Amino acid sequence: MRFRDKIARFMWGRYGIDGLYYGLFISYFVLIVVQRFIKVDFIKAIISLVALALLIFMFFRVFSRNIAARRKENEKFMRIWTRTKNFFVLQKNKIRDIKNFTYKKCPACKAALRLPRKKGKHNVVCPKCRNRFEVKNWF
Ligand SMILES: [Zn+2]
Structure with a gap:
């Protein structure tokens, strides 16, 4: 069996990638970058821990077989994300049209x-x- 087929077989019935996956991925990256500029060890450790938790949650969701629950999480996330995005677009337009x-x-x-x-x-x-x-x- 080819490697690609093996992966396809492994991913069968598992949730995979969605909007929340990308949200977690970007949040993880932002935390890793921010953490580098922090001088206090205690705060640095907390940020690293949160970043690790995001990473674990990200992979947990990709390989999860509970598709209904993952879909619900994603819907919630996308609703918040759309609202946030629309807010910033509105602020940008306000400045453009002032x-x-x-x-x-x-x-x-x-x-x-x-x-x-x-x-x-x-x-x-x-x-x-x-x-x-x-x-x-x-x-
Ligand atoms: Zn009205």
Whole structure:
């Protein structure tokens, strides 16, 4: 039997790689790099231990046969990751558009709305939930 076939046979019914795998992998790497710049031995040891735990968890998940549980973990992680990513994209867009647009949250559905930056009071209709509300721009 070829080596590749042996691996394929070993991985049969096991969970494998997903978004959380990459998240753990990157976190592990970041911790290893950060740990190198820390001078206090005690804190350095804790960070190394956490990094090792992440690595073990990462491999445990890849070879796990409990696919339903691993899928659930990944869904949770991806939800948090998407929310975090969207937050940073919004901050980036706010800076990019600072001259011409203002960003407001709809008080009803919490959607982020990009509005033209015009001084004064304006009536706004949320395109997502049709809620009407007033917006004040100071500059
Ligand atoms: Zn709304």
